[in-house]
Amino acid sequence: MHQHHLEVFGIEDGFLGLIQNRMRVLEWGDVSNILTLGGTILGTSNQANPQQYAIERNGQTEFADVTDRVIEHVRANHLDAIVCIGGDGTMTGAANLIQNGINCIGVPKTIDNDLEGCDQTFGFDTAVTTAAECLDKIHTTAMSHHRVMVVELMGRNAGWLTLHAGVASGADIILIPEIPYDLTKVCEVLEHRSRVGKRFSIITVSEGSKPKGGDVVIQRRVETSPDPIRLGGIANKLVDEIEAASGLEARATILGHIQRGGTPTPADRVLATMFGHHALDLLLEGAVGKLVVWKDGKLNQVDIESVAGKQRKVPADHPLVHTARAVGTSFGD
Numbered sequence: 001m002h003q004h005h006l007e008v009f010g011i012e013d014g015f016l017g018l019i020q021n022r023m024r025v026l027e028w029g030d031v032s033n034i035l036t037l038g039g040t041i042l043g044t045s046n047q048a049n050p051q052q053y054a055i056e057r058n059g060q061t062e063f064a065d066v067t068d069r070v071i072e073h074v075r076a077n078h079l080d081a082i083v084c085i086g087g088d089g090t091m092t093g094a095a096n097l098i099q100n101g102i103n104c105i106g107v108p109k110t111i112d113n114d115l116e117g118c119d120q121t122f123g124f125d126t127a128v129t130t131a132a133e134c135l136d137k138i139h140t141t142a143m144s145h146h147r148v149m150v151v152e153l154m155g156r157n158a159g160w161l162t163l164h165a166g167v168a169s170g171a172d173i174i175l176i177p178e179i180p181y182d183l184t185k186v187c188e189v190l191e192h193r194s195r196v197g198k199r200f201s202i203i204t205v206s207e208g209s210k211p212k213g214g215d216v217v218i219q220r221r222v223e224t225s226p227d228p229i230r231l232g233g234i235a236n237k238l239v240d241e242i243e244a245a246s247g248l249e250a251r252a253t254i255l256g257h258i259q260r261g262g263t264p265t266p267a268d269r270v271l272a273t274m275f276g277h278h279a280l281d282l283l284l285e286g287a288v289g290k291l292v293v294w295k296d297g298k299l300n301q302v303d304i305e306s307v308a309g310k311q312r313k314v315p316a317d318h319p320l321v322h323t324a325r326a327v328g329t330s331f332g333d
């Protein structure tokens with residue numbers, strides 16, 4: 001708007017707005033003073049994949065491919081391109097539109113930081129900051145009551161959020177999906193700490209963690225969602241198991257959606273602004289189907305189709321895993 005006098009439409013509720021033709025022209029007044037807001041002024045939905053759209057028929061949920069409806073709405077509104085802001089589900093949806101001749105430019109946004117090809121998504125730093133602040137508060141009560149505090153963080157099948165918040169807050173044990181844990185080892189660490197006079201311990205556990213040879217804990221299924229599984233509950237399971245195996249008193253805290261809210265950190269605001277600017281440059285150059293990424297300390301772009309349907313996991317030999325181990329943190333393995 002400022003430099004190129006483009007007309008910009010805001011699509012409401014993500015792909016749902018494209019399916020239902022809900023979009024509006026954004027004016028200056030719509031986008032001023034929103035830098036400090038979390039979330040999105042346009043709304044969002046993680047249940048509206050045009051290729052697999054849930055429709056109620058005779059009390060039953062059926063899935064239909066409504067991509068044609070989306071294309072019709074894009075053409076009717078004369079949209080030249082769509083900027084798709086989100087994680088791997090969003091990029092999978094964008095890849096479908098690209099294959100159907102609609103230009104999409106992707107911008108990486110997820111607290112999970114699990115978008116393939118991108119070292120940092122925006123939203124991640126804010127979630128790490130919130131989680132670390134919560135862990136600092138848990139520390140106080142853990143120390144006073146001499147307990148094992150098990151704190152569950154989001155992140156789906158990637159441990160980035162738990163790893164970063166755990167290191168930042170000095171967690172004694174960090175459990176992430178990429179490094180399956182052994183309960184006996186976890187209890188050995190806790191009992192050793194107890195023996196040497198450390199009267200409390202903090203465990204950060206990612207919602208997608210699992211024991212060696214075991215499985216994740218599923219909290220619920222959202223049948224209308226393209227990815228119906230919602231993880232959660234492992235902290236409660238661990239508390240019961242730890243108390244039974246070690247006799248130590250333990251408590252669970254599930255941070256939940258608090259990790260997805262609040263004022264964005266300055267680092268996230270800067271990253272989001274740089275991503276938006278780079279996305280515009282790509283559009284003006286006539287780029288097609290590109291995802292803006294932050295890679296090796298600089299902005300770059302990759303093909304959306306090359307990252308769609310993929311998740312970036314923490315490599316077991318990641319430098320931050322080495323660092324955490326070096327300062328005495330256990331991964332329960």
Ligand code: F6P
Nearest residue numbers: 046111112154155156230231260
């Ligand atoms: O992908 C972001 C995320 O917050 C995950 O970390 C979490 O597993 C999931 O979304 C929760 O989804 P919902 O808000 O639908 O419960």
